[in-house]
Amino acid sequence: MKRGKLFFTVFIILAVAMLFTAVGCGDNGQDKVVDNEQVGKDGTAKIESNGGAKDEGEESKKIDPFGKYDPPIEVTFVRRTDDALESNVLSRLEGETIDENLYTRLYEERLGIKARYLWIAKGQEQYQQKFNVAIASGDIPDIVNVNLTQLKQLAENDLIHDVSAIMEYTSPLCNEIIHSTGDEPFMAATFNGKLFGIPQVGSGKGAAHLIWLRTDWLERYGLPAPKTMDDLFNIIKTFVKSDPDGNGEDDTIGLAISKELWNGYAGLEGFFNGYHAYPAIWIEKEGQLVYGSIQPEMRQPLVKLAEMYREGYLDKEFAVKDGGKVAEAPASGRSGVHYGQQWNSLWPLQANRDNDPKADWKAFPIVSIDGEPAYNQIPMGSSGWYAISKNMKHPEALMKMYNLFMEKNYDKDKQEYSIYANNSNAEGIWKLSPVITGNGEGENYCLEIWRTIKEPLKTGNPEGLWGEARANYGFVKRYLDGDDGYWGWNGTKGIEGSWSIINQYNKNNLFLMESFIGAPTPTMVDKMSTLNKMQHEILIRIIMGESSIEEFDKFIIDWNKLGGEAITQEVNDWYQSTK
Amino acid sequence: MIKDSRGRKVFLITNNIFLIAASLLCLLPIIHIAAVSFSSSSAATAGLVRLWPVNFTLNSYDYVFKRVEFWRSMGVSLRRITLGGSINMLLTIIIAYPLSKENRSFPFRTFYVWLFFITTLFNGGLIPGYMLINRIGLIDTIWSLILPGAVPVFNVILLLNFYRQIPKELEEAAFIDGANHWATLWRIYVPTSVPALATLTLFALVGHWNSWFDGLIYMNRPEHYPLQSYLQTVVIQRDLSLVGDDEWKDLMEVSDRTVKAAQIFLGALPILSVYPFLQRYFVKGIVLGSIKG
Numbered sequence: 001m002k003r004g005k006l007f008f009t010v011f012i013i014l015a016v017a018m019l020f021t022a023v024g025c026g027d028n029g030q031d032k033v034v035d036n037e038q039v040g041k042d043g044t045a046k047i048e049s050n051g052g053a054k055d056e057g058e059e060s061k062k063i064d065p066f067g068k069y070d071p072p073i074e075v076t077f078v079r080r081t082d083d084a085l086e087s088n089v090l091s092r093l094e095g096e097t098i099d100e101n102l103y104t105r106l107y108e109e110r111l112g113i114k115a116r117y118l119w120i121a122k123g124q125e126q127y128q129q130k131f132n133v134a135i136a137s138g139d140i141p142d143i144v145n146v147n148l149t150q151l152k153q154l155a156e157n158d159l160i161h162d163v164s165a166i167m168e169y170t171s172p173l174c175n176e177i178i179h180s181t182g183d184e185p186f187m188a189a190t191f192n193g194k195l196f197g198i199p200q201v202g203s204g205k206g207a208a209h210l211i212w213l214r215t216d217w218l219e220r221y222g223l224p225a226p227k228t229m230d231d232l233f234n235i236i237k238t239f240v241k242s243d244p245d246g247n248g249e250d251d252t253i254g255l256a257i258s259k260e261l262w263n264g265y266a267g268l269e270g271f272f273n274g275y276h277a278y279p280a281i282w283i284e285k286e287g288q289l290v291y292g293s294i295q296p297e298m299r300q301p302l303v304k305l306a307e308m309y310r311e312g313y314l315d316k317e318f319a320v321k322d323g324g325k326v327a328e329a330p331a332s333g334r335s336g337v338h339y340g341q342q343w344n345s346l347w348p349l350q351a352n353r354d355n356d357p358k359a360d361w362k363a364f365p366i367v368s369i370d371g372e373p374a375y376n377q378i379p380m381g382s383s384g385w386y387a388i389s390k391n392m393k394h395p396e397a398l399m400k401m402y403n404l405f406m407e408k409n410y411d412k413d414k415q416e417y418s419i420y421a422n423n424s425n426a427e428g429i430w431k432l433s434p435v436i437t438g439n440g441e442g443e444n445y446c447l448e449i450w451r452t453i454k455e456p457l458k459t460g461n462p463e464g465l466w467g468e469a470r471a472n473y474g475f476v477k478r479y480l481d482g483d484d485g486y487w488g489w490n491g492t493k494g495i496e497g498s499w500s501i502i503n504q505y506n507k508n509n510l511f512l513m514e515s516f517i518g519a520p521t522p523t524m525v526d527k528m529s530t531l532n533k534m535q536h537e538i539l540i541r542i543i544m545g546e547s548s549i550e551e552f553d554k555f556i557i558d559w560n561k562l563g564g565e566a567i568t569q570e571v572n573d574w575y576q577s578t579k
Numbered sequence: 580m581i582k583d584s585r586g587r588k589v590f591l592i593t594n595n596i597f598l599i600a601a602s603l604l605c606l607l608p609i610i611h612i613a614a615v616s617f618s619s620s621s622a623a624t625a626g627l628v629r630l631w632p633v634n635f636t637l638n639s640y641d642y643v644f645k646r647v648e649f650w651r652s653m654g655v656s657l658r659r660i661t662l663g664g665s666i667n668m669l670l671t672i673i674i675a676y677p678l679s680k681e682n683r684s685f686p687f688r689t690f691y692v693w694l695f696f697i698t699t700l701f702n703g704g705l706i707p708g709y710m711l712i713n714r715i716g717l718i719d720t721i722w723s724l725i726l727p728g729a730v731p732v733f734n735v736i737l738l739l740n741f742y743r744q745i746p747k748e749l750e751e752a753a754f755i756d757g758a759n760h761w762a763t764l765w766r767i768y769v770p771t772s773v774p775a776l777a778t779l780t781l782f783a784l785v786g787h788w789n790s791w792f793d794g795l796i797y798m799n800r801p802e803h804y805p806l807q808s809y810l811q812t813v814v815i816q817r818d819l820s821l822v823g824d825d826e827w828k829d830l831m832e833v834s835d836r837t838v839k840a841a842q843i844f845l846g847a848l849p850i851l852s853v854y855p856f857l858q859r860y861f862v863k864g865i866v867l868g869s870i871k872g
Contacts (some may be wrong), residue, residue: 081801083813086648119719119799123812126795133796137710328626351624 065171069112076141080127103433115434142392152519160387162194169399185382197385200438204378209270210363214336245333254313256338270339270366275301282516342498345491363498375512401435410440417467450499521570527563616840623836639837652809663725667783679742723797741775777860
């Protein structure tokens with residue numbers, strides 16, 4: 001009996017102890033967040049960041065875009081890496097690591113900023129997973145790259161700085177580049193009149209859709225380049241009926257599409273755009289923003305797709321094939337038509353060329369169903385913003401890093417591109433920088449490269465080319481000199497490559513940028529994924545003939561009822577607020 | 580010998596056909612992956628490979644063998660299964676022993692069993708789990724992969740039931756000969772439950788080998804990923820609608836199916852080679868636990 005009592009006592013003590021620990025955790029959880037931030041893993045960070053804080057007063061008086069911190073400060077980051085970075089950059093540079101490389105040394109020597117990574121994750125999806133968990137548990141680095149949704153969450157929880165003040169630190173070059181894509185990226189990151197994120201410069205124009213066609217097949221059947229939708233249907237019909245790969249099987253897919261419907265390869269945006277329908281984006285109509293997917297213009301292309309499916313011009317199994325799976329068809333010579341973005345020649349079409357040296361592809365502008373020109377829907381260029389944690393004592397450090405990155409990558413006078421951007425033995429070395437500002441020269445960066453290398457490609461004289469243009473010239477040139485492994489580069493940056501079509505779009509102003517560029521609204525956060533699922537389902541059903549087009553009207557009603565109406569209201573409230 | 584009746588013959592034939600079909604379902608994907616890994620890259624991209632390599636080549640293995648990341652992660656995984664497996668087994672053995680006793684000789688036994696059992700039903704959740712690991716300093720160490728799952732409760736319950744089937748007389752005889760609990764456990768119980776222990780070891784090893792999510796969440800550097808976390812970064816399909824301004828240049832690089840296949844295949848090899856050695860205990864270990872219960 002005595003032993004029983006002893007056990008009982010132990011049990012009670014244990015239980016009480018557990019209870020207390022639980023309460024204790026809840027109690028000081030909040031302070032611990034801050035603590036952990038500064039102490040970090042090795043405990044050194046705290047001392048340094050405190051040391052920096054003392055100098056804050058003097059520092060902030062004079063505004064120097066390249067001012068050096070003395071003593072140096074430590075700034076924490078998180079980042080992601082990928083296979084390309086590991087195999088193209090790090091493995092080719094002796095002794096360089098993500099934590100310690102020419103960029104970290106550069107920032108430390110020139111700016112007195114020591115970059116330290118709290119963590120590094122590999123892969124986009126893995127990064128997001130780790131990011132969400134780490135942020136939710138209060139582990140926010142000093143400077144962090146986020147998307148709009150995350151930016152808004154951080155701002156709403158009062159975890160990040162208003163960054164308007166640090167804009168004063170921009171160098172002239174940086175100022176020029178960062179504003180070259182217009183005000184939208186800044187508008188998007190402004191909540192309640194305060195700017196919370198510095199955008200990464202990018203262009204949405206590269207996301208415009210093109211029609212990719214197997215040109216060796218076009219020639220064989222004497223078909224001209226498509227001018228109208230009917231031309232395109234004729235091409236699809238001819239390809240499907242004539243067994244172009246000559247294997248005696250009826251296995252040619254007409255228009256390759258993937259189950260995602262909206263996709264950079266084998267998507268349908270370009271197809272719908274040809275009917276003046278703009279699925280899955282917000283567009284302006286009579287001064288109001290409306291959702292493209294529920295507009296009446298959607299009906300006609302849907303009816304046409306259903307007809308094509310019925311008649312065998314679409315893959316019967318498209319609803320279960322993602323982009324990677326669909327890519328098997330062109331690679332094995334079973335498909336010669338799809339809509340996609342400018343990079344498609346690099347992947348997956350290069351594989352077709354590898355398998356069959358006679359295969360040739362070219363991009364063509366999207367065609368319109370009527371006399372009206374077809375506009376290409378594109379997203380806002382910027383998709384990433386840098387935010388600064390409230391715990392950070394030197395928010396302007398971000399801008400200084402921006403300035404320095406731009407100087408090393410985009411300053412034509414300095415000509416340091418081959419060291420810091422695309423080193424000859426390590427292409428893409430710029431990715432090692434903890435802060436990546438995005439494209440130079442904004443809106444037309446890739447386009448500008450295509451324009452710059454066009455003439456040299458004709459003459460074969462690369463003199464005066466520098467930077468990425470020089471690198472791209474080299475790739476295309478290798479194809480022109482007979483190396484088929486670079487065929488894909490010619491398809492995109494070559495004289496008649498896909499960028500020549502984007503150039504046409506640009507010249508004729510055939511872009512239609514998404515009009516809603518704000519952060520997701522509250523109802524959007526709650527309902528949009530459900531609505532998208534519903535939309536995806538109904539579109540697939542209509543195309544496969546399982547639902548008639550009349551169901552589309554019911555879908556519009558349901559869409560509005562299940563949150564769409566509220567979202568439209570919120571989106572328009574935002575729209576009015578920006579005017 | 581009794582001659583099989585007609586009905587039995589029919590049963591045997593259908594049963595065999597069914598079992599063969601079922602095992603093919605398990606086997607074919609592995610063969611397919613092996614075939615892809617030995618094929619040329621362009622044939623694989625075109626989806627021409629079924630169950631036999633097309634344009635046989637060792638290129639992808641060549642590539643993988645030179646990949647530091649792959650071997651580093653393999654090293655982490657091997658360390659994890661040795662450390663994790665032994666800790667799992669040690670704790671399983673010493674926890675199952677007292678819990679297999681009667682309430683009479685171990686007061687509040689039922690309470691303790693429930694205490695363990697509850698953890699299989701509820702857990703703190705992802706974010707509290709992360710915070711805990713972070714605050715107690717386990718983050719980014721191998722221990723973050725081992726300690727949270729150090730007590731495999733399911734295995735404990737299996738072993739506990741197995742211990743209970745061991746005749747009490749053995750234990751009593753040991754006590755009479757002067758053995759204490761510790762000696763009884765290691766000299767009597769452990770040697771008599773080898774089949775169960777072998778099976779549980781296999782469970783523990785496979786569990787450690789296959790888990791990837793904890794590696795992804797708790798590790799702060801890709802160099803510390805165990806093999807399965809690393810493989811997850813390799814095999815996951817890129818979202819083509821989100822290909823960014825610069826990323827499309829990398830698409831060619833990362834979409835090589837043969838290399839993925841080679842890494843998956845190599846990744847499965849070590850644990851596949853453990854199987855045959857432990858398998859002979861497999862059926863005995865688990866079934867014995869259930870029928871005599």
